Amino acid sequence: MSLPVVLVHGLRTSRTMWRAQVEALERVGRRAVAVDLPGHGTRIGEPFTLDSAVDTVVAAIDEVGGRAFVVGLSLGGYVAIRHAARHPEQVAGLMAAACSTQPHRVLLAGWSVGAHGIARLPDRGARLNQLLVDLALPPEGARDVGAGGFALDATNEVLREMTVATPLEDLARTEAPVWLVNGAFDHFRGEERRFVAACRDGRLVVVPRATHLVNLVAPARFTRVLLEAVDEAEERAMAPVE
Numbered sequence: 001m002s003l004p005v006v007l008v009h010g011l012r013t014s015r016t017m018w019r020a021q022v023e024a025l026e027r028v029g030r031r032a033v034a035v036d037l038p039g040h041g042t043r044i045g046e047p048f049t050l051d052s053a054v055d056t057v058v059a060a061i062d063e064v065g066g067r068a069f070v071v072g073l074s075l076g077g078y079v080a081i082r083h084a085a086r087h088p089e090q091v092a093g094l095m096a097a098a099c100s101t102q103p104h105r106v107l108l109a110g111w112s113v114g115a116h117g118i119a120r121l122p123d124r125g126a127r128l129n130q131l132l133v134d135l136a137l138p139p140e141g142a143r144d145v146g147a148g149g150f151a152l153d154a155t156n157e158v159l160r161e162m163t164v165a166t167p168l169e170d171l172a173r174t175e176a177p178v179w180l181v182n183g184a185f186d187h188f189r190g191e192e193r194r195f196v197a198a199c200r201d202g203r204l205v206v207v208p209r210a211t212h213l214v215n216l217v218a219p220a221r222f223t224r225v226l227l228e229a230v231d232e233a234e235e236r237a238m239a240p241v242e
Contacts, residue, residue: 003092003234004031004064005226008057008076010098010213011158012129014041014148020140020219021071021226028227035060037079039154048154050161053079054086061090067237069093069230073215074188075158078103078165084178085170093233094174095226097181098212100192103162126152141216171198177236178202179229183210183217 005025007018015034025032035056039048046052057079061068069092072080077099084091129150133142171178178199182189184206196202205225210218 001065002030003230003237004033004061004068005230006057006060006064006068006070007032007034008053008070008072008080009034009037009040010074010076012040012151012154013145014151016041016148017073017145017213017216018071019144019147021215021223024223024227025230030230031064033060033064036148037076039157040151041148044149044151044154048157048161050079050082050165054083057083058087058090061087066090067092069095069233071095071097071226072099073097074099074212075162078162078167081167081170081174082165084176085173088173088175091174091176092237093177093179093229095179095181095229096195097214097222098183098186098188099167100180100182100186100195101188101190102167102194103165126150136211137213137216141213141219145213145216168194168198171195171202172200174200176201177233179205179225181205181207181214181222181225183207183212183214185210186212186214188212 009015009017015036018034022032022034036043037056038046038052067090070080077096080094081096084094133145180192180195180202182192192204196204207214207218207221215222
């Protein structure tokens with residue numbers, strides 16, 4: 001049985017952002033499951049905590065057989081890193097995209113102030129969010145990311161939880177091979193060298209001309225990196241122990 005893949009979305013988005021990758025994985029015969037985190041997609045209204053997000057990944061991997069290649073982007077990347085450190089037996093490989101910056105409290109506090117202001121708008125920021133999506137993404141990517149709706153009220157709850165995230169420490173504990181994938185123009189790649197150095201077995205892939213939502217901005221390039229990474233992780237998992 002080929003190695004399955006579990007995909008974890010970013011803040012305010014949902015599992016639909018992975019449509020292109022799920023379809024590509026299924027075309028090559030791999031089972032792919034994209035999850036909705038608490039407070040997002042089909043689970044809007046549920047409280048978000050890092051622990052409940054990790055539990056979501058645990059349940060998805062149990063569903064596909066108990067071991068998988070895990071992919072996360074932005075918030076999903078931080079969740080996937082935390083999961084890999086706490087449940088190494090479930091992870092044959094990890095791809096953490098667009099999350100190569102530590103969640104410093106000062107940055108989180110500034111982001112939270114902005115989010116509170118946007119939440120006071122009459123539409124809670126829906127039009128502003130859609131404008132940013134349309135400006136940042138190609139039409140197909142914008143459709144995919146919007147297909148599951150936007151969790152406009154999740155931001156501050158997530159930011160509070162991110163104050164306890166420890167991605168560098170978690171990467172140092174992660175036993176599986178790690179791929180860090182960032183768009184060349186991603187504002188979240190500021191500490192990518194520290195993140196690679198923290199890994200026991202890590203490598204960095206920078207996608208040219210791509211921004212933060214790298215799988216949506218450059219879907220073909222991102223998917224190619226993903227397919228090659230899953231193949232490598234599967235080969236390593238099946239190799240005899242010397």
